[in-house]
Amino acid sequence: MFSKFLSLESQxxxxxxxxxxxxxAKKGFDDASTNVIAxxxxxxxxxxxxxxxxxxxxxxxxxxxxxxxxxxxYFDRIDLNEKDIVERLRQTCLLKIQLIQKxxxxxxxxxxxxxxxxEVVKDDLVKRRKMVEASIFERFYGDIDTSCxxxxxxxxxxxxxxxxxxxxxxxxxxxxxxxxxxxxxxFEKIRTEFDGYLNELRKTYYK
Amino acid sequence: MFSKFLSLESQxxxxxxxxxxxxxAKKGFDDASTNVIAxxxxxxxxxxxxxxxxxxxxxxxxxxxxxxxxxxxYFDRIDLNEKDIVERLRQTCLLKIQLIQKxxxxxxxxxxxxxxxxEVVKDDLVKRRKMVEASIFERFYGDIDTSCxxxxxxxxxxxxxxxxxxxxxxxxxxxxxxxxxxxxxxFEKIRTEFDGYLNELRKTYYK
DNA sequence: CTCATATTGACCTATTAGGTAAATAGGCAT
DNA sequence: ATGCCTATTTACCTAATAGGTCAATATGAG
Numbered sequence: 402m403f404s405k406f407l408s409l410e411s412q413x414x415x416x417x418x419x420x421x422x423x424x425x426a427k428k429g430f431d432d433a434s435t436n437v438i439a440x441x442x443x444x445x446x447x448x449x450x451x452x453x454x455x456x457x458x459x460x461x462x463x464x465x466x467x468x469x470x471x472x473x474x475y476f477d478r479i480d481l482n483e484k485d486i487v488e489r490l491r492q493t494c495l496l497k498i499q500l501i502q503k504x505x506x507x508x509x510x511x512x513x514x515x516x517x518x519x520e521v522v523k524d525d526l527v528k529r530r531k532m533v534e535a536s537i538f539e540r541f542y543g544d545i546d547t548s549c550x551x552x553x554x555x556x557x558x559x560x561x562x563x564x565x566x567x568x569x570x571x572x573x574x575x576x577x578x579x580x581x582x583x584x585x586x587x588f589e590k591i592r593t594e595f596d597g598y599l600n601e602l603r604k605t606y607y608k
Numbered sequence: 609m610f611s612k613f614l615s616l617e618s619q620x621x622x623x624x625x626x627x628x629x630x631x632x633a634k635k636g637f638d639d640a641s642t643n644v645i646a647x648x649x650x651x652x653x654x655x656x657x658x659x660x661x662x663x664x665x666x667x668x669x670x671x672x673x674x675x676x677x678x679x680x681x682y683f684d685r686i687d688l689n690e691k692d693i694v695e696r697l698r699q700t701c702l703l704k705i706q707l708i709q710k711x712x713x714x715x716x717x718x719x720x721x722x723x724x725x726x727e728v729v730k731d732d733l734v735k736r737r738k739m740v741e742a743s744i745f746e747r748f749y750g751d752i753d754t755s756c757x758x759x760x761x762x763x764x765x766x767x768x769x770x771x772x773x774x775x776x777x778x779x780x781x782x783x784x785x786x787x788x789x790x791x792x793x794x795f796e797k798i799r800t801e802f803d804g805y806l807n808e809l810r811k812t813y814y815k
Numbered sequence: 816c817t818c819a820t821a822t823t824g825a826c827c828t829a830t831t832a833g834g835t836a837a838a839t840a841g842g843c844a845t
Numbered sequence: 846a847t848g849c850c851t852a853t854t855t856a857c858c859t860a861a862t863a864g865g866t867c868a869a870t871a872t873g874a875g
Binding site (some may be wrong): 568605 | 635639758760761762765766768769770771772773774775776777804805808809810812813
Binding site for chain 1 (some may be wrong): 823
């Protein structure tokens, strides 16, 4: 059904894709405008509808497509054998940052899709909900080895605090990506800075 | 100019106020709808315009009004003599939580107002910008006593990590407030839980 | 030159935008 | 009851925008 879209030259395809993700992520399904998406994609509206045939179908297609990407390029790449929480967070955040460089709005889009109340798409979304957990926390941070934590700490609270701290750093970086679309950041520098904070966390929470 | 609005019976006034803050906070100035605000306030649109005379003026009035509230009930109440970062964060977060109970969207609204690009209100906003710092961090967490930190820690990084961690907890709570408008939360329980996390931070970062 | 495909300007109808005019509802003094 | 003032609403205005389509053009391959 979306064969026309999928066989597009990749640059135009990703222009349309990211424009749509951005508009839907920022405004939600109902308030998002196809005019805006077309304009930001750099094509005319009729051409866009030549590719995607309706706003609703486009949204649902994007949902499936993004879950697919997230599966392949994010969830499946998290090494669940790694039981060290700092290392695990390092992995997930770096994966996230890499993915955001290619699809700056993918996480926001999925969040909006999962929590939307729009009557138009709600039913179709629950039908196809492949269990996108609202709380990533349990699934990816449930089986963590806490034996390295300093013994006087409450391990559950410590896990949460580390999680929030790293999340704070990540959010700050991701925010920068979304505003300045000069997508060529100094990835190495970010990684170094990030590792600095992670080491600090190890020094603080570990024996 | 807004005397009619200000002399309203307080229940109706706060209904309109919070409805407007919510709509503007969620959609920004341009995309916010006066129809939605009126409907959510429980009054007709002409009556609303009887009180506020235009969308733009209403928005600017709200900006001034909220800055005033924030000054009186937030910034001015932060005890700058308290040099302990955990205690300082405790204060600011509890103040924030209290304020959010009364005005669930006030912080989001101010953020939206400060960062908006709307041609209609941008100029008027910069004219009256009474220095709403984008980064609260420097002003309220610049002169912190770090002598109690464990000596092997990088104090700047440690401060940031504590800040992010507490912010993570606060965001989680505030999110709950905004979704469930059954505004009667168990404030005591939250405070106890919060203090639990803060103590954990002290145990971890302090000598 | 032809045919098919890519692409667009102009247009459709329905809805919503911000805002108002004029009529009504309601309380209060006479 | 009467008149008067304010609170409040119904019905409406024009302009813009919504999602979407049609018919015409631009473009490239054979």
